[in-house]
Amino acid sequence: MRFTLVPEYKFDSFNEATAEFLLSIGVRGVLLDIDNTLEPYEHPTPGEHVIAWLDSLRAVGIKTAIVSNNNKARLDRFNKDIGMPGIAKAGKPFARSLRRAMRDIETVKENTIFIGDQILTDVWAAHNAGIRAILVPPINDRRDPLTRFKRVLERPIQRKYDRIHREEKQ
Numbered sequence: 051m052r053f054t055l056v057p058e059y060k061f062d063s064f065n066e067a068t069a070e071f072l073l074s075i076g077v078r079g080v081l082l083d084i085d086n087t088l089e090p091y092e093h094p095t096p097g098e099h100v101i102a103w104l105d106s107l108r109a110v111g112i113k114t115a116i117v118s119n120n121n122k123a124r125l126d127r128f129n130k131d132i133g134m135p136g137i138a139k140a141g142k143p144f145a146r147s148l149r150r151a152m153r154d155i156e157t158v159k160e161n162t163i164f165i166g167d168q169i170l171t172d173v174w175a176a177h178n179a180g181i182r183a184i185l186v187p188p189i190n191d192r193r194d195p196l197t198r199f200k201r202v203l204e205r206p207i208q209r210k211y212d213r214i215h216r217e218e219k220q
């Protein structure tokens with residue numbers, strides 16, 4: 051795989067990546083960002099739509115793990131009732147925590163995918179680990195200067211994805 055920050059897939063929400071779709075592209079394990087991917091920062095626990103989607107993956111044997119750059123308190127509270135493998139302070143975009151999560155859920159890079167909202171954190175980490183990435187738009191985008199700057203840096207990569215997939219459709 052040639053290195054690129056362009057995600058393999060873009061969806062409007064994490065749960066558009068259905069169990070059926072994931073199986074159809076050979077996925078057996080899904081690594082998940084929390085913040086602004088599954089829930090916004092200010093939601094401490096997963097909503098029913100998150101739990102329903104996780105259950106639908108589990109029902110077909112797809113395993114899931116959380117790989118979050120947020121702290122352990124955030125992860126533990128979010129994960130309390132769903133109890134999946136999770137890594138806090140994951141150090142994305144470095145790949146180490148993703149490799150550890152794959153060991154935890156016993157998948158390999160060929161059958162694992164990452165779902166996240168940030169190109170320069172999540173997609174980059176996924177590709178550093180040699181796995182595919184699904185990019186979703188941030189649920190509640192923050193307007194602080196650093197986040198805005200990162201969104202500016204993401205723009206050409208978003209455009210490249212759109213260009214590639216427009217050509218595919220023609």
Ligand SMILES: [Mg+2]
Pocket residue numbers: 083084085086087166167168
């Ligand atoms: Mg995020």
